[in-house]
Amino acid sequence: MNILLPIETINRELDFKLVLASYLSGKGHQIYIGQHDFLMTLAPKMKEGGLYIGKNLFNLDASEDKGEKYYFLKKHNFNIIYLNEEGAIFFKGEEEMTKRLKSLYNIDFFDENDDVCVWGSLQKRIEDKRASNVSIHATGHPRFDLCKKEWHSLYHSKVKTLLETYNNFILINGNYVAANHGLGNEYLFLDKTRYSDAEKRLNFINVYNYTSKQLTSMIHLTHHLAVLFPKLNFIYRPHPSEDHNYYELVFSGVKNIHVKHDGPVLPWILASKLLLHDGCTTAIEASLAEKPVINYKPILDDHYDIWLPNQMGTRMTTIDEVVFYIKEMNRNNFNFPSQRINEKVLEYLYSFNGNSYEAFLKIIEQRIDKDKINSSVPTLNIKKNFLKISIRDFLIKIFQPYKRKHLIYHNTKFYGFSKKDVNQKFENISKLLKKKIIYKFHNSHLISIQ
Numbered sequence: 001m002n003i004l005l006p007i008e009t010i011n012r013e014l015d016f017k018l019v020l021a022s023y024l025s026g027k028g029h030q031i032y033i034g035q036h037d038f039l040m041t042l043a044p045k046m047k048e049g050g051l052y053i054g055k056n057l058f059n060l061d062a063s064e065d066k067g068e069k070y071y072f073l074k075k076h077n078f079n080i081i082y083l084n085e086e087g088a089i090f091f092k093g094e095e096e097m098t099k100r101l102k103s104l105y106n107i108d109f110f111d112e113n114d115d116v117c118v119w120g121s122l123q124k125r126i127e128d129k130r131a132s133n134v135s136i137h138a139t140g141h142p143r144f145d146l147c148k149k150e151w152h153s154l155y156h157s158k159v160k161t162l163l164e165t166y167n168n169f170i171l172i173n174g175n176y177v178a179a180n181h182g183l184g185n186e187y188l189f190l191d192k193t194r195y196s197d198a199e200k201r202l203n204f205i206n207v208y209n210y211t212s213k214q215l216t217s218m219i220h221l222t223h224h225l226a227v228l229f230p231k232l233n234f235i236y237r238p239h240p241s242e243d244h245n246y247y248e249l250v251f252s253g254v255k256n257i258h259v260k261h262d263g264p265v266l267p268w269i270l271a272s273k274l275l276l277h278d279g280c281t282t283a284i285e286a287s288l289a290e291k292p293v294i295n296y297k298p299i300l301d302d303h304y305d306i307w308l309p310n311q312m313g314t315r316m317t318t319i320d321e322v323v324f325y326i327k328e329m330n331r332n333n334f335n336f337p338s339q340r341i342n343e344k345v346l347e348y349l350y351s352f353n354g355n356s357y358e359a360f361l362k363i364i365e366q367r368i369d370k371d372k373i374n375s376s377v378p379t380l381n382i383k384k385n386f387l388k389i390s391i392r393d394f395l396i397k398i399f400q401p402y403k404r405k406h407l408i409y410h411n412t413k414f415y416g417f418s419k420k421d422v423n424q425k426f427e428n429i430s431k432l433l434k435k436k437i438i439y440k441f442h443n444s445h446l447i448s449i450q
Helices: 010-024 036-045 068-075 093-104 121-130 149-166 184-189 198-228 244-250 265-271 282-288 319-331 343-348 356-367 379-399 401-413 419-433
Strands: 002-007 030-035 050-054 078-083 115-118 135-138 169-173 233-237 257-259 274-277 293-296 314-316 439-443 446-449
Touching: 002 010, 002 036, 010 030, 010 265, 010 356, 010 419, 010 446, 030 036, 036 068, 036 379, 036 446, 050 356, 068 078, 078 356, 093 121, 115 121, 115 356, 121 135, 121 343, 135 356, 149 265, 149 419, 169 198, 169 265, 169 282, 198 233, 198 257, 198 293, 198 319, 233 265, 244 257, 265 282, 274 282, 274 319, 282 293, 293 319, 314 319, 379 401, 379 439, 419 439
Parallel strands: 002 030, 002 050, 050 078, 078 115, 115 135, 169 233, 169 274, 233 257, 274 293, 293 314
Antiparallel strands: 030 446, 439 446
């Protein structure tokens, strides 16, 4: 059976989908991992259809999206297993989570041949109320499983390199897209939908104001820490959708602050002594990896708080508190025990107590149609489609400068697969799963696994 695994953000999605494909390999399937738009161009060539596993079906807010991509896949005989990479589960309580889910996607698009997988039991209760045709499953998210000790060997070589390069370092992660969007202030302030009525306008401005304060507070803290701890390195890792150049500017000339977004975040977490964050998913990953976590939030407003990540670790509100904590860590040679995960958050994320790969694979196996044969895409079609997008991007750079910023923004999230990197990852996964994995690296946008 053909199985499509779309990717939007390489650093966040590639590793867990390589592992997922490796679990499914050797069973007669033809599995494609690729940039989500590129996979869409290949779907019509798969006459038997198959399974599409991912989230990249909806481009717009649920109230505006017409489901073109969903219906396109259905037209070509694909069933959907939908799993969102981020979003609603971060918000506190059923009411706020319900609002966010309703804006993320219209659950009525899905039919009885599809499945919607969610992060935890609370989200499942909400989606069960919303769903009329589709089955809802609490599987957690498999990428969080990779944070657990049994998977750490996948990253040993990368962790070693980071330690040799940066020695003792503290990893700092923010999540300030609402104030520092990768497409700039033009994107934030020239979107007319934000000003369609007074309520929307004020809500946008309130979020911008709150997020801007948090952003400058984190910059303020980072500069102070760099001065007070000159022998420590500080790795500032922007959110994939932020403007990374902004941080290069505000930290320019500071020798022990490094703005980095190289590769997946987990090796950086494992190599770090401490994760310092505000509302970032990496706090969940660090907690599962048993690393100390500080949630730095000088201003707390429950209305805007990204609740779940901010339950990880210890909350601090002043620079002095953070400084004292780091001094104690130094005194104890960074041997602080990791903090326990708060019991009340367990219903938000199945991955805390369960095996998400096991749960997710069970749903996939139930949807495998053994009567559907593989209809592999001819190599010539793959090369032709890749050439088309390469020419398109080249022409945009030359003749459409107004679109160039959008291209750079998307290329920051999907910068293309590296053959060397993919080969190393499959080698590590093969050792861990104790199985031979047959795969082909087609180009920077596509990998296939048998």
